[in-house]
Amino acid sequence: MANSYRIPSRNDINALKVGDLAPNAFGSMAEVVEITCRRDDIEGKRFVLYYTRTSPTSQMSMSMKEGRLIRHAGLRRTSAELDAIERSMLASGEQMRAE
DSSP states (O other): OEEEEEEEOOOHHHHHOTTEEEEEEEETTEEEEEEEEEETTSHHHEEOOOOOOOTTEEEEEEEEEESSOOOOOOOSSSSHHHHHHHHHHHHHHHHHEEE
């Protein structure tokens, strides 16, 4: 299966709400069941911390940050490789990329 890379915008972060589908820690889209925090970091980048449903009785935490690649276990790359992909996407203005 091809990897899919995504860099969320500030609007993506602000628009996320309970009931939406969002990436979970494994890279699958899952229902958002709780949003615990939505703020700007010290550099002014927006981020959101949320929980997704993993089963009828369990949830998993996840986060997204404006202008940063969404990293999850489904991306079979090293951290250095993901850093390079993120830099390349930001330089070209891409928000999504599939390979």
